[in-house]
Amino acid sequence: MRRLLVVGAGTAGTMVVNKLRHRLAPDQWLISVVEPSDTHFYQPGYLFLPFGAYTPEQVTRPTRPLITDGVDLVYGEVDRVAADRNRVLLTDGRELPYDYLVIATGVTPRPDQTPGMLDGGQWRERIFDFYTYDGALALARALDRFEGGRLVVHITDVPIKCPVAPLEFAFLADAYFRRRGIRDRVELVYATPLPGAFTKPVASARLGSMLDDRKIAVEADFLAERIDGTTLVSYDEREIPFDLLVTVPLNMGADYVARSGLGNELNLVPVDRHTMLAKGHDDIFALGDANDIPTSKAGSVAHFAVEVFIDNFLEYAAGRPMTGSFDGHANCFVESGDGRALLIDFNYDTEPLPGSYPVPTLGPFRLLDEAAVNHWGKLAFRWMYWHVLLPGRPIPLPAHMSMAGKNIPTPQE
Incomplete structure (x- = not known):
């Protein structure tokens, strides 16, 4: 056996x-x-x-x-x-x-890896995460109490689980505070160790413009060294004060x-x-x-x-050579608020591009484009996860990324 x-x-x-x-x-x-x-x-x-x-x-x-x-x-x-x-x-x-x-x-x-994140007395008081079940529930209570001030969405370092999730949180927070009628009392800041909103140029430009449109300030190349009370401090001694910090600790x-x-x-x-x-x-x-x-x-x-x-x-x-080769294929729905989302599809060698997925022209999902159908696709995935993905049933999507339906942007002069 x-x-x-x-x-x-x-x-x-x-x-x-x-x-x-x-x-x-x-x-x-x-x-x-x-x-x-x-x-x-x-x-x-x-x-x-x-x-x-x-x-x-x-x-x-x-x-x-x-x-x-x-x-x-x-x-x-x-x-x-x-x-x-x-x-x-x-x-x-x-x-x-x-x-x-x-x-x-x-x-x-691992919040214990950043000085002041756990040992400064602010954890689950003014500093929260949403990458854990308990953290997400605690943050729900904190957001309900939040009436205004500076909310900082922060990534400690990469790689992290679901790298678009902090962006999604920022977009959803913007929509959430608008629904509550207090958006004008909330300053939203997105602090990232990356040089832009995302790791790939086309997607980074698109997502960065969405942050700008929502008046979410971006602090790029911000690598946090410690937290002093209610202030994020980077290795180059830049400081970002906060009233509420939503952080992604080191993974x-x-x-x-x-x-x-x-x-x-x-x-x-x-x-x-x-x-x-x-x-x-x-x-x-x-x-x-x-x-x-x-x-x-x-x-x-x-x-x-x-x-x-x-x-x-x-x-x-069976003693034979492995003939399959994974190409790094990833696709992610990116919630942008107000019942809309984007979709990105990429692999080791190809960055996210605009277009349609999985069928050229027909989609139904839109790549790098905010659309209600993408939002519904993300919500529908929860049912797919429990009833199709985990049981190991086949999903009619190719494991390898396809260029079908993707549009390569023309370089700007």
Whole structure:
């Protein structure tokens, strides 16, 4: 009996075990997944919790029913991976053997890595995050009480989960305060370590103009070194005072990755960016946010990468070369407020471009263009996530990015 062990039953881990259970013979393969939580969280929904657009019940489900029959769900915390012995050691002393290991424990916000973020007495008082379930709910209460002042949306450093989410929060905050009739009493500031609103020029220009249109000030190239009371201080000593800080703390992989000697300085597992095979190991893969591939840490990346990984793994386990090659495909809906959103679609080599998706001309979704249909697409994805994506059912979208429907802008003279 061969053993496939997956660590983490989030988006990537759940898709892997559910898909492979139907592709690997049960009498030949034992598939197990290790997960500490009995609750699965729909993390894209965290963005909507602070504004009351989603309820807690809409973003949570019990873990066990999401895992297909025939997969052994092991509740526990990982202490470390003993790669030299093909064992995963749990904190309670249990040891789980494997022939192949998939690391899919994602990244988590680490406010403890920025001086003054946790130890200054402001956490969940004036400083909030929305990248955690508890943080998003606490922020909802803070926004409800907020009657005016300077609200700063801040990214500590990259990479982060869903890199467009801070932009979305800024856009939704603008719309939220307009609905409450207090927008003129709120100064919105967007502080980012990037030189612009996004990492790619065309999308950055488009998103940057949207911030300008909404009178959201941008503090670019702002790399926060510490927080002094109610002031963000950068490494070059620039200061941004705030009345309410909505921050994205440093995102890091799981600590056990570091203890196992498998990660980089952010506890991300270095992998071949096309196959997800861990560098220096022939029996360990890392999927989803847990690896160091140079693309967005987003659910769509996990989905597309898993699609490529499944066929690759079947070839690899059969002793054949992996023929699939992941291209870094990502697409993300970007909520812009007032029932509209953009869509961006890109990969390792091609930046987000205007056009239509997934069908040329017909769409229905519009690329880099605010439209109600994009907003409804984002909301509909929650149903798709629970009922199609996680169960491992096929989605009629290609794993690799297509140039069909995309328009390459003409360079300006």
